[in-house]
Amino acid sequence: xxDIETIRDTIPHRYPxxxxxxxxxxxxxxxxxxxxKNVTANEKILQGHLPGQAIFPGVLIVEHxxxxxxxxxxxxxxxxxxxxxxxxxxxxxxxxxxxxxxTIVTTVRLLSGRRGIWKISAESKVGDDLVCRGxxxxxxxxx
Numbered sequence: 092x093x094d095i096e097t098i099r100d101t102i103p104h105r106y107p108x109x110x111x112x113x114x115x116x117x118x119x120x121x122x123x124x125x126x127x128k129n130v131t132a133n134e135k136i137l138q139g140h141l142p143g144q145a146i147f148p149g150v151l152i153v154e155h156x157x158x159x160x161x162x163x164x165x166x167x168x169x170x171x172x173x174x175x176x177x178x179x180x181x182x183x184x185x186x187x188x189x190x191x192x193x194t195i196v197t198t199v200r201l202l203s204g205r206r207g208i209w210k211i212s213a214e215s216k217v218g219d220d221l222v223c224r225g226x227x228x229x230x231x232x233x234x
Contacts, residue, residue, distance in 0.1 A: 093117070093162075102161045103174060107135065110155040114162055115196075121166060123200040126159035132191035147189040152223050153180060156213035160199040160227055164209055173231040178208060183225030193217045207231040 093114035104110070116125040130147045137145045161175045189195055195215050202210040207230055214224040 098162060101165045102158060104158055104161075108154075109158070110151060111158045111162065114159070117163070117166070121163070121201075123198060124159060124163045125196060125198050126155075126162065128155045128195040128197070130189050130191055130193045130195065134191075137191065145191050147191075147193070147195075149185050149223065152185075152189060152195065152215055153183055153225070153227075155195060156197050156199065156215055156223065156225070157227050157229070159197045160209075160211040160213060160229060163199055163201065163211070164229060164231065167204075169207075170231055172233065173207075174234045175209075175229040176232055177227065178230040179226075179228035181226040181228070183223065185223050186221045187217065189215075189217060189222055195222060202226070 098111055098114060110128050111126045112129050114124055114126045136148060140148050157177060164170050164175050195217055197213060197215040199211045199213045202212055209229045211227050213227055215222040
C-alpha cells in the first residue's frame with residue numbers, strides 16, 4: 092500500500108487538486124495499479140456542484156483516473172524528469188454518481204507506450220457498481 096506522502100513524491104498534484112488518497116496495488120510488471128479517492132462531504136467543490144444533491148463532478152472522476160494513471164507512468168524509468176499531460180480522453184462513460192461517503196476504487200492498465208505517448212484504460216467503481224470507464228492518453232513531456 093502506498094501512502095499519501097509517497098504519492099506526493101511521485102506526482103506533482105497538490106491540494107486542492109490532488110485526487111488520489113492512496114495507491115493500494117501496483118502490479119510487479121508495472122502494467123496496472125489501483126488507487127482510491129474518498130469522497131467526503133467537506134469537499135469545497137460539493138458546496139457549489141448541484142446544491143441539495145451532492146454529486147462528485149464527473150470531470151473530477153476522470154481527473155482522478157488520470158492521476159492514478161499518472162502515478163503508474165511516473166514509476167517508469169523513461170518518466171524521470173518529465174510530467175504527464177493529457178493528450179486525449181476517449182470513450183468515457185458514466186454509469187453511476189459518486190456521492191459523499193463513497194470510496195472510488197480505480198484500476199488503470201497500460202495499453203501501449205511509444206515515443207512518450209501512453210494509452211491507459213481506466214475503470215472506477217464504488218463497491219461492485221461501475222461509476223466510470225474510459226481510455227486516457229498521456230504525453231510525457233520535459234519540464
